[in-house]
Amino acid sequence: MHELAAVRIVQEGPVAVVALQGEVDLSNVQEVRGEVLDAVPNSARALILNLSDATYLDSQGIGMLLDITHRLRTRQQQLLLVIPKHTPVWSLLELLSVPNAIPVVGSTQEGVRRLADLPT
Amino acid sequence: MAIMSLVHLPVAALVIERKETEEQLRQSEDRFRTLYQRERGTVKVLQRSLLPTRLPDLPGLSIASRYIPAIPEPLGGDWFDVLPLPDGRISLVIGDVAGRGVEAAAVMGKLRNALRAYALEGHSPKVVMERLHSVMAPGELASVVLIALDPTTWRISYVNAGHVPPLVLNSGGTVQHLTSKGPPLGTPLQRSYEERTARLTPPCTLLLYTDGLIETRQEGILGRLRRLEEAVVSLPRDDLDSFLSRLIEEIFNGTSPIDDVALLAVGPAVLDPRRFRLELPAEPASLATLRGALRQWLPLTGASEDVASGIILAVGEAATNAIVHAYGPSHERFLVEATADQQGIHIAVRDRGRWRAPRGTSRGRGCEIMRALMDRVDITPGADGTTVTLYRSLQVETPSA
Numbered sequence: 001m002h003e004l005a006a007v008r009i010v011q012e013g014p015v016a017v018v019a020l021q022g023e024v025d026l027s028n029v030q031e032v033r034g035e036v037l038d039a040v041p042n043s044a045r046a047l048i049l050n051l052s053d054a055t056y057l058d059s060q061g062i063g064m065l066l067d068i069t070h071r072l073r074t075r076q077q078q079l080l081l082v083i084p085k086h087t088p089v090w091s092l093l094e095l096l097s098v099p100n101a102i103p104v105v106g107s108t109q110e111g112v113r114r115l116a117d118l119p120t
Numbered sequence: 121m122a123i124m125s126l127v128h129l130p131v132a133a134l135v136i137e138r139k140e141t142e143e144q145l146r147q148s149e150d151r152f153r154t155l156y157q158r159e160r161g162t163v164k165v166l167q168r169s170l171l172p173t174r175l176p177d178l179p180g181l182s183i184a185s186r187y188i189p190a191i192p193e194p195l196g197g198d199w200f201d202v203l204p205l206p207d208g209r210i211s212l213v214i215g216d217v218a219g220r221g222v223e224a225a226a227v228m229g230k231l232r233n234a235l236r237a238y239a240l241e242g243h244s245p246k247v248v249m250e251r252l253h254s255v256m257a258p259g260e261l262a263s264v265v266l267i268a269l270d271p272t273t274w275r276i277s278y279v280n281a282g283h284v285p286p287l288v289l290n291s292g293g294t295v296q297h298l299t300s301k302g303p304p305l306g307t308p309l310q311r312s313y314e315e316r317t318a319r320l321t322p323p324c325t326l327l328l329y330t331d332g333l334i335e336t337r338q339e340g341i342l343g344r345l346r347r348l349e350e351a352v353v354s355l356p357r358d359d360l361d362s363f364l365s366r367l368i369e370e371i372f373n374g375t376s377p378i379d380d381v382a383l384l385a386v387g388p389a390v391l392d393p394r395r396f397r398l399e400l401p402a403e404p405a406s407l408a409t410l411r412g413a414l415r416q417w418l419p420l421t422g423a424s425e426d427v428a429s430g431i432i433l434a435v436g437e438a439a440t441n442a443i444v445h446a447y448g449p450s451h452e453r454f455l456v457e458a459t460a461d462q463q464g465i466h467i468a469v470r471d472r473g474r475w476r477a478p479r480g481t482s483r484g485r486g487c488e489i490m491r492a493l494m495d496r497v498d499i500t501p502g503a504d505g506t507t508v509t510l511y512r513s514l515q516v517e518t519p520s521a
Contacts, residue, residue, distance in 0.1 A: 026443060027404030058436050058440065
């Protein structure tokens with residue numbers, strides 16, 4: 001079996017940092033969703049999902065991001081996306097107004113700072 | 121009485137007997153020569169009828185092959201084969217049956233056909249090899265390499281049963297040996313074979329060969345192998361047919377092979393920048409294959425990186441719909457056809473299913489993505505399937521709205 005995408009836990013703790021690398025489409029979207037959600041323990045306050053190395057996302061991937069936000073929200077957990085500006089994935093998210101629903105930052109550090117400013 | 125005559129006519133009788141013996145010897149020698157020549161002819165005929173007369177014409181691939189019989193006589197056990205598999209992959213085969221003459225050629229014929237049958241049933245290279253092992257009769261021995269190649273992603277799965285490792289000639293000038301352990305078919309007590317996978321990076325060339333290529337009386341096999349590596353690196357590979365001709369020249373340098381030689385070279389075909397066509401099974405795994413093929417083709421059309429990634433995304437959405445709405449458990453396929461000129465790129469994605477009413481929001485999002493990225497999107501439901509046509513201009517970088 002080949003792996004289109006990899007989900008890597010970068011940092012554990014109250015702010016979980018997870019990197020999603022590779023391509024997400026209909027063939028692996030369920031699996032990736034499960035792996036990302038599994039990486040966030042109940043004790044975590046927020047998830048920073050780094051998409052800097054996500055090379056392909058389509059409507060399935062966007063649906064997954066919105067679904068993850070929704071699920072985390074019901075657990076009162078925050079989601080932040082890390083996406084460098086002007087990449088294809090960033091353009092797609094802009095196009096679909098995703099940043100209105102999920103905060104997008106340019107780097108993990110920026111995400112950590114942003115979360116520190118937010119009331120817990 | 122006989123004794124008497126011998127006593128009386130000893131010299132004459134002996135002379136006559138010797139003449140008869142000589143005559144008999146001559147006759148049997150002639151008979152032997154005729155039989156031998158007939159067998160040699162039979163080996164040639166068998167071999168010719170068992171090797172593919174024409175390699176299949178496969179989109180995206182360029183293939184060349186050679187069979188050089190040994191001098192003074194062909195041994196008869198070498199073969200190669202190329203066959204498209206039901207899952208869209210291509211099976212590449214090379215093999216060498218131990219022994220010589222009609223028997224070796226006959227075993228080769230048996231193996232070639234059994235391999236085709238098992239491969240066409242859709243078994244993995246590992247399973248095909250293990251079943252092939254079970255059709256070997258006691259005393260029969262053969263080395264075989266079987267590669268299943270995905271011509272768009274260039275992912276390969278391969279199994280080696282005691283054969284010289286195929287070579288991958290990379291565009292950077294490096295040579296990679298596709299090594300994998302496994303004894304020859306027919307080895308007693310052998311039960312299972314290991315299947316390995318690799319992802320090749322086109323433009324590269326796969327070279328499968330039999331050991332006749334590196335076998336000489338004068339030179340050790342390692343020296344020959346080094347010569348082979350040096351030769352394949354230095355030769356141009358834009359035309360695989362002349363690549364093989366020059367390789368043979370370089371290796372044999374006017375001498376004749378002492379063993380039969382079979383060669384099979386496979387590389388990516390030169391794509392037509394004006395035309396694209398790909399038919400794939402209506403299953404999620406096809407999406408990555410489609411993206412891989414478009415990533416190779418789109419740069420040739422003059423589409424910028426941005427335009428290309430937009431087209432890949434839009435076609436991906438259309439293909440996702442085709443897959444989601446394909447009816448029946450399997451065997452459904454969808455077709456992606458595209459033409460390009462200086463004005464722009466037309467793409468049609470056809471399936472045989474009927475789109476159901478949108479369920480959930482992701483379908484609506486897919487259409488939104490297509491409309492935002494393309495200059496024109498038409499979705500045409502028909503009695504026998506749905507066609508999505510997309511158009512993207514290459515003239516001006518139209519801002520996506």
